[in-house]
Amino acid sequence: MTHRGNRATNPRRRTLRGAGALAGAALLLAGLHGPSGAAPAATVTGPDVPHTTEAPTTVDLVSTATGFTAPATARPGPTTFRASTTQSGKGWIGLARLKDGKDWDDFLDALSRALSDTPADVPQGAKDLDDTAVLLGGLVIHPGQPGTFTQDLRPGQYLLFDYLTAGDAEPRHRRLTVTGASAGRSPEPTATVVARHVPGVGPRFEVFGSLRAGRPLRYVNRIPGQVNELLFVKVAEGTTEAGLKAWFDALPDDGTFPPDSPFRSLSLGSLHLSTGRSSVVQVPLEPDRYAAITYSKDATDGIKLVKKGLFALVDVH
Incomplete structure (x- = not known):
């Protein structure tokens, strides 16, 4: 029990340091490539490949200066996540599925090391991340430039999280429960x-x-x-x-x-x-x-x- 208690404390401090570095690199990248002026958003158009006879399941992910909203539940099958942000430096929402026995702190610690700017931290971080979660994408977007990503979800528990708040005192993350009958098309x-x-x-x-x-x-x-x-x-x-x-x-x-x-x-x-x-x-x-x-x-x-x-x-x- 003592070993588990130490694990719950020391990796947390390491997580915060690593997450701060991760968020700093992400913010630098967000501001590097050109002006901050927003381009008009593209419209999702075009024919679909049938998955079922139903339209795709669509859920909204909305980020602001103070937080982000996301659904608590979704149906299995192809699910389109429609993401937008009104705040620069916020709103790069990723999707992950944690493996059995893993929690948010385990995930944030492993992710921070796998993406670290310290090369020596990356190999073990990558191994730990592979043992902790499956990463299922997400979006790099900006104010006025929303986007969508579609994943084929299976029943179970998922995690939605904001890469750009990884180093904050309260990183933004939400649980997503996938349950019910499968529907939708990609x-x-x-x-x-x-x-x-x-x-x-x-x-x-x-x-x-x-x-x-x-x-x-x-x-x-x-x-x-x-x-x-x-x-x-x-x-x-x-x-x-x-x-x-x-x-x-x-x-x-x-x-x-x-x-x-x-x-x-x-x-x-x-x-x-x-x-x-x-x-x-x-x-x-x-x-x-x-x-x-x-x-x-x-x-x-x-x-x-x-x-x-x-x-x-x-x-x-």
Whole structure:
């Protein structure tokens, strides 16, 4: 019992330190890529792939300066989470399913270390996170730029949480109970972006289909033993893969960014997925050239995956 008591105290202090670093890095990323002015939101349109004869189950996630609202229950099956925020630095809501015997403190501690800016903390943090929860995505959004993500839910308990409040005195998180009869159908994506490890090459993003403004895309994480996100950010005219690589190579490990950024917009996209998971995502991308990037760390050595080639220049039509 004494060992359990120590575990409940000391990891909590470590959690707060790690969560503070996680939130600081997230906030820096939120403000890095361009001006804070909001772009108009895209409308969810287009045909659906049938799952049942019913429309998709849709739930709202609304973040403000003081908190976020989320449902306490949902039905099994494809569920579309429609997220918005009115406060900069708040509202990156993620979805996770905790494993048996794990709680919020276990999850926050493991997540903070898995995403830490201290490379030595990442490998064990990634292992602990894999033992603690399954990450099911979420959204990187901003005021005036809402989005949706769709997950196929099974009956059970889930966790909705705000990455950007991880270091706060009271991090924002809510329980979601999934129960009842299965219903709903998933939106039809026009493109699929796959993160995978290419033997002899390294981690890479591969794009299938056509990325289109105002239409959903599917993001799939196939990198073994690795949680990973997918972010889109507009690039300056003339940006090349070689130029991006040089900028990423200059990224320090402390969560700061070098000058002369090639980016000219805020990041939008999907929060972290565990290996083998996918999410249908829609964020307000516009017809333009973007970089598809991630700031996730390699679970084996804590090095940023972009430094190993996990980025791509893509066109949104």
